[in-house]
Amino acid sequence: MPGKSNDHADGRVGDHVGEGSAAVGRDVAGLTVAVTGAARGIGAAVAARLAGAGARVVLGDLDLAAAEATAAALPGEVLAAGLDVTEQDSVDAFLDRAEQAYGPVDVLVNNAGVMWVGPFEAEPERAARRQFDVNVHGVRHGFLAAVPRMRARGRGHIVTVASAASRISPPGEATYAATKHAVYGYAAAVRQELRGSGVQVSLVMPSVVETELALGTSHGSVPRLRPADVAAAVERVIRRPRFEVFVPGRLDPLTRLLALLPQAGRDLAYRLLVPDQVALGDGGARAAYQVEAGLSEADGQ
Numbered sequence: 053m054p055g056k057s058n059d060h061a062d063g064r065v066g067d068h069v070g071e072g073s074a075a076v077g078r079d080v081a082g083l084t085v086a087v088t089g090a091a092r093g094i095g096a097a098v099a100a101r102l103a104g105a106g107a108r109v110v111l112g113d114l115d116l117a118a119a120e121a122t123a124a125a126l127p128g129e130v131l132a133a134g135l136d137v138t139e140q141d142s143v144d145a146f147l148d149r150a151e152q153a154y155g156p157v158d159v160l161v162n163n164a165g166v167m168w169v170g171p172f173e174a175e176p177e178r179a180a181r182r183q184f185d186v187n188v189h190g191v192r193h194g195f196l197a198a199v200p201r202m203r204a205r206g207r208g209h210i211v212t213v214a215s216a217a218s219r220i221s222p223p224g225e226a227t228y229a230a231t232k233h234a235v236y237g238y239a240a241a242v243r244q245e246l247r248g249s250g251v252q253v254s255l256v257m258p259s260v261v262e263t264e265l266a267l268g269t270s271h272g273s274v275p276r277l278r279p280a281d282v283a284a285a286v287e288r289v290i291r292r293p294r295f296e297v298f299v300p301g302r303l304d305p306l307t308r309l310l311a312l313l314p315q316a317g318r319d320l321a322y323r324l325l326v327p328d329q330v331a332l333g334d335g336g337a338r339a340a341y342q343v344e345a346g347l348s349e350a351d352g353q
Contacts, residue, residue, distance in 0.1 A: 077291030081106025084154040085290075086147060088137055088194065089164030091118035094213055094261060097279035098161055098286050103128050105287060110150040110157075112137075113164075129154060137164045137190030143197045156205060159290055160198040162191045162212040166345040172226040179347040180227045187231035188238070195242055199251060206250040209293060211286055212239055216259045216298065219307045243295060254289045258282045258299040275300075 085102050089095040090111035103109045103126040112135030113119035119132035133149045136142040150157050166186045168179035191212055202208025218236040221229040236255060243253035261277045277299060285299045298304040306325070310318055342348045 077288075079106075080287060080290060083107045083158040083290075084110070084150060084156060085159040085161060086110045086112060086150045086157050086198075087161040087163055088112045088135060088143075088146075088190070090132075091115045091122055094258075094279045094282045095161075095163040096122045097283035098163060098213075099123070099130070100126055101280070101283035101287050102290075103130050107159075108154040110146070110153065112146045135164075137162075137193055138185040140193045140196060143190075143193040147197050147201065151201075157198060157201065157208070159209045159211060160194055161286060162194040162210065164190050165213070165215075166347060167225065167228045168342060168347045169224050169228070171224065175227060176348055178349075179342070182346050183227050183231050184234075187228070188234045191235050192238060195238075199242070199246070202251045203246070203249045208250070209252040209254065209290060210239075211254045211256060211289060213282065213286065214239075214255045214257045216257050216303055216307075218255065218257050220303075220310070240295075252293040254293055254295055254297065256282060256285050256289060256297045256299065257303070258285070259303060 080102060083102075085107045087095050087099050087102075087109060090099045091113035095111070095113070099109045099111050099122065106128065108129040109123075109126070109131075111119045111123050111130070111132045113132070114134070114136055116132060116134040119134075123130045123132040131149075131153055133146055134142075135146045147157055147160070164186055166183055168175055168183060194212075195210060198208065198210055202210075212235060214235050215228075215232045217225055217229040218232040221233075239253055239255055246253060258277055258281070261279060261282055282299055285297055289297050296304070298307070310321055313321060339348075
């Protein structure tokens with residue numbers, strides 16, 4: 053890791069989709085990386101990508117058995133630990149465990165997240181609260197646990213896997229979009245506070261990714277991504293830190309264009325480009341995921 057901060061240019065950058073080799077930059081090999089929500093999906097892909105590049109990786113997840121199974125299949129120095137991102141003590145203990153095993157954490161990847169999809173007035177109260185607890189407070193807990201350790205050393209990097217919904221608000225994802233907008237604002241503000249500290253802050257904002265979280269959702273005009281596509285973007289931003297990275301890259305100019313349009317033009321662009329999850333989403337396909345994620349109750353309960 054470099055010493056004092058050398059990325060606090062206000063860089064926005066798009067990221068191409070694919071698993072190709074990462075751009076040349078700082079070496080990932082030997083870094084200690086902690087990844088939240090790493091048992092499956094994007095988190096598991098990030099862990100695999102970074103372990104394959106020689107990083108020492110600690111996978112954290114509420115489902116410890118699944119995290120251990122994922123870790124067992126990875127090369128190099130890898131371990132799994134139980135983690136509940138909604139509890140600050142659990143996040144602190146997770147980073148303590150990582151440091152006990154592999155030394156100071158160089159990179160924290162805030163990845164854990166949940167999503168409820170449907171009409172805003174039909175969303176259960178528990179789903180709304182759960183999304184804020186995991187998506188917002190989980191990220192906040194990660195910053196609170198990692199920043200003091202990193203700032204004391206004068207180096208470190210917090211990469212948060214957010215969402216294109218951090219900048220675009222799809223119908224049917226009202227609370228989810230609100231949480232991701234909150235994550236964007238929180239990370240942007242903390243980044244300003246960390247200027248000159250040597251601690252980098254990055255947001256990776258993918259469109260719809262082929263994971264359990266996205267079951268039954270529509271991806272509209274943008275092809276559905278694979279977890280490996282997002283993992284490749286995470287590796288690239290670790291090698292060459294930037295604040296905003298969209299996946300795929302064409303979302304970057306699109307969000308800027310939408311911001312410049314008058315409201316009528318923006319509304320038209322939304323109807324043409326942003327999938328309406330109320331009209332196009334498949335609630336039946338999402339039912340099992342939403343129960344498992346603590347967003348709704350199983351039938352009969």
